[in-house]
Amino acid sequence: MEFLVASAIGVLTAAGLYLVMRLRTFPVIMGVSLLTYAVNVFLFASGRLTIGAPPILTDDATRYTDPLPQALVLTAIVISFGMTAVVVVMALGSYLGSDDDRVNDPDPGDASDGDSVAQDGKEGAA
Template sequence: MEFLVASAIGVMAAAGIYLVLRARTYPVVLGLALLTYATNAFIFVSGRLAINAPPIIRDGVTVYTDPLPQALVLTAIVISFGMTAVIVVLSLRSYLESDSDQVDGKPEEIHNENIESIPDGSQGKTTP
């Protein structure tokens, strides 16, 4: 089980880092979300993996799981959820203002060979 959990966290973190390094904001936002998932899972297992063990003291039980990482991960989930919302809104606003969804904001690089697949920025500006 340790191998499964560790490799799942590793794959998620790797995919997240790859996406964060992309040039457009949408993959970057997805990458940040994946990275926070990997982080949350990592926090959760930092209290060690224990199956069928209660986190709170009970009579007649000798094996416990660590409750603290479960509390920490709740805080981390709430914060990362809020932060993801902020970055979505901010990148959307930046896209609408500059007609460019490049993270470094160079508008001319949008007009590459597959120009058909890119929505027209001026329409996006008037719709909302």
């Protein structure tokens, strides 16, 4: 069971890092989401994977599940949902403002609006 959870965390992290390094906004947003899922699974697994045990220790319970990682994961899910919503709105505003969804700055030599740009990055006087 531990190997399966560790493998899932590794796959989520690798896929998230791959998508974060892309040059378009949508894969970057999906990569950040996968990274938050990996962190959530890691936090949940840090509380020892116990099946069928109560989260509160009572008189008749011999073992229990630590409720702190569960509370941390619940809080992290809410925060990541809000963060994803904000990043999607920012990416949409950036796309609508520049008609391009790249996350990197364009080269100064690439003038897509028709203006002449010199090699040093300054506009030439015409």
